[in-house]
Structures are given as structure tokens and as C-alpha cells.
Amino acid sequence: MTETTVAQVLAELAELEDPRMRRVNEKRGDDHGVNLTRLRAIAKRIRTQQELAVGLWETDDTAAKLLALLICRPKAFGRDELDTMVRQARAPKVHDWLVNYVVRKNPHAEELRLAWTADPDPEVAAAGWALTADRVVKNPEGLDLDALLDAIEADMKDAPDRLQWAMNTCLGHIGIHHPEHRARAIGIGERLRVLEDYPTPPNCTSPFAPVWIAEMVRRHNEG
Structure with missing residues (x-):
């Protein structure tokens, strides 16, 4: 070749x-x-x-x-x-x-997730939160979901766009995939109103966490 x-x-x-x-x-x-x-x-x-x-x-x-x-x-x-x-x-x-x-x-994904999530550069921190959102869905064992929700509640509202999106994704996945934390996740979304007005095409689900969580849970229950 x-x-x-x-x-x-x-x-x-x-x-x-x-x-x-x-x-x-x-x-x-x-x-x-x-x-x-x-x-x-x-x-x-x-x-x-x-x-x-x-x-x-x-x-x-x-x-x-x-x-x-x-x-x-x-x-x-x-x-x-x-x-x-x-x-x-x-x-x-x-x-x-x-x-x-x-x-x-x-193989360094978890080490980088921990380092990046705490990084002062919001672009780097967004990568850490994206990896965390993935773990929330695929491998949540060992994650402190309450602590993640604490951080999201404290910091997501004023975070720069990409970091805010990644944190909101994590919030949504916690609410969707972990019923014991669903009410709190929805409550955080309702209080912060992050992405409430995000332009969403027809037949697509809004990224606003309360709407997104409710729709995904509905689909799961109907499936």
C-alpha cells in the first residue's frame, strides 16, 4: 500500500x-x-x-x-x-x-476525567464533565452522584456555554438513569432554568433537563 x-x-x-x-x-x-x-x-x-x-x-x-x-x-x-x-x-x-x-x-480516561473536571480552563473542564456523563450512564459504580448534583447546582448556571452543556448533560443522565436521584435532578433543572429556551427542532427533545428527563423516562416506560 x-x-x-x-x-x-x-x-x-x-x-x-x-x-x-x-x-x-x-x-x-x-x-x-x-x-x-x-x-x-x-x-x-x-x-x-x-x-x-x-x-x-x-x-x-x-x-x-x-x-x-x-x-x-x-x-x-x-x-x-x-x-x-x-x-x-x-x-x-x-x-x-x-x-x-x-x-x-x-486507558487513561478515568484519570483524565478526574483531573479535567477540576481544571480551571472551562473548555478542559467540559471534557471532564462529558466523560463523567458517560460514566453516569455506562459505569456509575463508585461515582458520588449527590456530590455531582451539588457541583451542578452550584456552578452550572454561570458556566460558559460548552461547560454548561456538559454539566447539563450529566444532570439529565443522572435524572434519566438513576430514579433515586430523579426528583432532585428535575428540581435543580427547574430552579436553574438552564437551556429552557434552547431552540429545538420539531420532533426533537429539548435539552432542558426537566423536559428531557421526563420524555426519556416516558419512552422507557412505554417501551
Whole structure:
């Protein structure tokens, strides 16, 4: 197989750049204009290449960073590498994919979750809370849910947007998946009113925690 270079990939991504898509993405803070379906097709063709992924991540190109996260080996990164990467991941989509596709699959995930949740940088703290929300659903043993609710109640209202979203996600999952904490989770949501007015498309559930929790519990009960 012919080795793919960073320069070749960047050239291919440049050809896929769509100014209209860039304008749409930039409204969400993502500075790229590459269709994500096409980006995934490139990743599928290239397959896993850790060295190439590292080279793409080191560029200043957001689409290249996204591609890097699709072709890397999540378990190949060390703790300090991931800590550096999360501090470099300022575009929302890069931040989300880094946490969801890489950090969650890495053996240092729990250590980083604890460190990041307490980090003074709200972008980094958001990554920690996203990992915590995942644990609330998939592996809650050992989590102090009351303490998490205390922190959410104290800090979510005035948190920056990305951190607020991650904390609200954690709040919702606690209410949905842990009935013994549901009333308190709903109560916190009702008092703080975070994301109450979030624009929600038709047939989608509002991220406002009381509405979201009630709808997910209803679906579960009906299922």
C-alpha cells in the first residue's frame, strides 16, 4: 500500500472545501467547510494510521484534526499527549470527537476525567464533565452522584456555554438513569432554568433537563 502523506491529505481536504458549508459551520464555531460524510469516506479509505494521524493533528487545519481522530489508535496516546490535545481542541466538533472517539477508549480516561473536571480552563473542564456523563450512564459504580448534583447546582448556571452543556448533560443522565436521584435532578433543572429556551427542532427533545428527563423516562416506560 502506498504511504499517504500529510501533504496529500491536506490537498484532498482543500479540494473538498465548500464555502457555503464553512459559513454554516462557522456559526457553530467550527472553522472548516468539509462535508463530514466525505471526511468519513476518506478515513474509511485510509484506515487506521497512527503516524499520519499525529501529523494531521499537528496542523492548524480543523478538518485535518477531525480526520486524525478518525484514523488514529485511541489507545496509543499517552496521558500527557491527550491532556495537550484537549487544550488544543478549541473547535466544538474537534473537542467532541476527541472526547468521544479517542479519550473514552483510552486507558487513561478515568484519570483524565478526574483531573479535567477540576481544571480551571472551562473548555478542559467540559471534557471532564462529558466523560463523567458517560460514566453516569455506562459505569456509575463508585461515582458520588449527590456530590455531582451539588457541583451542578452550584456552578452550572454561570458556566460558559460548552461547560454548561456538559454539566447539563450529566444532570439529565443522572435524572434519566438513576430514579433515586430523579426528583432532585428535575428540581435543580427547574430552579436553574438552564437551556429552557434552547431552540429545538420539531420532533426533537429539548435539552432542558426537566423536559428531557421526563420524555426519556416516558419512552422507557412505554417501551
